Amino acid sequence: MLARSRAHTEPIDWGNGTSARLLTADDNLGFTIAHTVVRAGTVSKLQYRNHLEACYCIGGSGAVESMDGSVRVPLTTGVLYALDEHDAHLLIASDHEDLELVSVFNPPLQGHERHSLDASDYSSY
Numbered sequence: 001m002l003a004r005s006r007a008h009t010e011p012i013d014w015g016n017g018t019s020a021r022l023l024t025a026d027d028n029l030g031f032t033i034a035h036t037v038v039r040a041g042t043v044s045k046l047q048y049r050n051h052l053e054a055c056y057c058i059g060g061s062g063a064v065e066s067m068d069g070s071v072r073v074p075l076t077t078g079v080l081y082a083l084d085e086h087d088a089h090l091l092i093a094s095d096h097e098d099l100e101l102v103s104v105f106n107p108p109l110q111g112h113e114r115h116s117l118d119a120s121d122y123s124s125y
Contacts, residue, residue, distance in 0.1 A: 002027060011035075015117040016042035016093075019103070024111035032108040038062060038091060038099040044117060047088040051105045054082040059100035062093040075099060 002023075011018035017038040024032055036055070038044065047067075055064075057075045064081050065072040067088035073081050083089060093099040 002029075009035075011037075012112065016044045016091075017098070021109060021111040023108070025108040026111070027108075030106065030108060032103075032105040032111075034103045034105070034109075036101040036103045038093040038101070040093050040098050041095045042093050044091040045088070046091055047086060048083060048105070049086050051107060051109070052082070052084055052086070054080060054104045055101040056080045057099070057101055060093065060097045062091070062099040065090040065092065075101075 009020040009022055011020040017036060019037075020035040022033045022035060023029055038060075040060075057077055057079045059077055060075075062075045063072055064075060067090075073079070075081070091099075
């Protein structure tokens with residue numbers, strides 16, 4: 001059995017927020033769980049080329065939008081979205097509050113990954 005509290009997991013600053021990696025590849029469970037905070041008023045261009053991701057909103061508000069803008073999902077507490085095709089997307093936190101997510105990655109992250117947020121391309125790891 002493995003037990004860990006967020007207080008014992010140093011958050012990684014990934015550019016527009018933080019990610020406390022609660023489970024990583026070293027835990028040998030086949031997936032990562034992270035507590036992700038997206039800073040209010042930020043827009044992040046993301047694409048996980050090596051991982052599938054699902055996120056469950058546990059606080060705040062924002063949206064996730066497809067690269068071409070054809071799909072936009074409002075995010076509020078209790079909404080889950082999944083990126084099942086390595087989808088390029090925008091992760092948008094509302095202007096007035098941080099967006100909090102529980103993120104699950106498969107295959108698992110090593111735990112040290114950080115985004116390189118650049119206006120010209122989607123960040124990936």
